[in-house]
Amino acid sequence: MKLTYTLLLIFITSFLTAQNDAIIPVQIKEKFSNFTINDHNGNEVTLSELKGKKVMLVFIRGKVTPQVWCPICHYQYLEVLQAEKEQDLRKKLNMEIFFVLPYSMDSLENWKNAFAGSINTVEKWKNPETDENTPQGLIEWAEHCKLFFPHTFKVPDNIELDIPVLMDEKQELSKGLFLYTEEWGGTKVAQNIPTIFIIDEKRYVKFKYHSQYTNDRPDMGYITKYIEKMM
Numbered sequence: 001m002k003l004t005y006t007l008l009l010i011f012i013t014s015f016l017t018a019q020n021d022a023i024i025p026v027q028i029k030e031k032f033s034n035f036t037i038n039d040h041n042g043n044e045v046t047l048s049e050l051k052g053k054k055v056m057l058v059f060i061r062g063k064v065t066p067q068v069w070c071p072i073c074h075y076q077y078l079e080v081l082q083a084e085k086e087q088d089l090r091k092k093l094n095m096e097i098f099f100v101l102p103y104s105m106d107s108l109e110n111w112k113n114a115f116a117g118s119i120n121t122v123e124k125w126k127n128p129e130t131d132e133n134t135p136q137g138l139i140e141w142a143e144h145c146k147l148f149f150p151h152t153f154k155v156p157d158n159i160e161l162d163i164p165v166l167m168d169e170k171q172e173l174s175k176g177l178f179l180y181t182e183e184w185g186g187t188k189v190a191q192n193i194p195t196i197f198i199i200d201e202k203r204y205v206k207f208k209y210h211s212q213y214t215n216d217r218p219d220m221g222y223i224t225k226y227i228e229k230m231m
Contacts, residue, residue, distance in 0.1 A: 023176025032203045035173050037100075039164040040108050045098065047203065054095035054206075054227065055199040057166075059179050061214065062101055062111075062191045069111055072215055073194070074118035078153045081163050083220040093227050094201075100166045102174040102192050108167065116155040123152065148215060185214040198227060206230055 023033040036046040047055065058080065060073035077099060083089055090097060101111065125145040128138055166173075174180035179192045194217055198207035207226055209218050 025178045037166045056097045057197045059100045059192045059195045063189045069114040071118035071121040102168045104169045
C-alpha cells in the first residue's frame with residue numbers, strides 16, 4: 001500500500017512538473033510559461049532567469065513567401081532599435097527586449113541581408129510613382145504608409161543586431177503560444193502571427209497585442225507610454 005501511494009505521488013508530481021514546463025497560450029494577467037531558447041549569438045536565454053526585469057517579446061511574422069521576408073518586420077526591428085539607442089529603453093524601463101524568429105540559425109544571415117531591400121520596399125509604399133492614371137487605392141495606401149511608417153531608416157551594409165533575436169528553431173515557443181502557422185495574411189509559408197507581449201517582473205502578462213492583419217502593429221511610442229504607466 002505504501003509503495004502504491006509513493007508511486008502515485010511520483011506520478012502526480014511528474015505530471016504537474018510536465019504541465020508547468022509546457023508552453024501554453026497566455027492572456028493578460030496570466031503567467032507566461034518558462035522557456036529556454038538560444039539567441040542569434042548562441043547565448044541561452046531562460047525567461048525565469050530574468051527575474052526583477054520586465055520582458056518584451058516581439059514575435060515577428062518572418063517570411064511572406066518562401067523567398068520574401070516581411071518588410072514590416074524589418075521596419076519594426078529598426079524602430080525598436082532606434083528607440084533603444086535614443087532613449088536607452090532597456091535601462092530606463094528595467095526591461096529586456098527580444099525579437100523572435102520561428103526559423104533555424106541558418107536563416108539568420110539571409111534575414112539580416114534582407115533589411116535594405118525591405119526598407120526600400122517600405123519607402124516605395126510611402127512614395128510610389130504616380131500620374132493621372134494612378135488608382136485611388138494606391139494613393140490612399142501611400143498616405144496610410146506615411147502615417148504608419150513615419151521613420152526613414154538608413155540601413156548599414158552590415159547591420160548589428162543590438163536587440164537580441166531568439167531563434168525558435170523547433171517552433172516550440174511559437175507553437176505553444178498558438179502563433180505559428182503555415183498560412184496567414186494571404187500567403188502560404190511557415191510564419192508567425194505578429195504578436196507583442198510585455199511581461200512583468202513576476203512573469204505575468206501585462207500587455208498583449210495579437211495582429212489581426214499584417215500592418216496593424218503598435219509603434220514604440222505607444223508601447224513605451226504603456227510601459228511607463230506600468231511603472
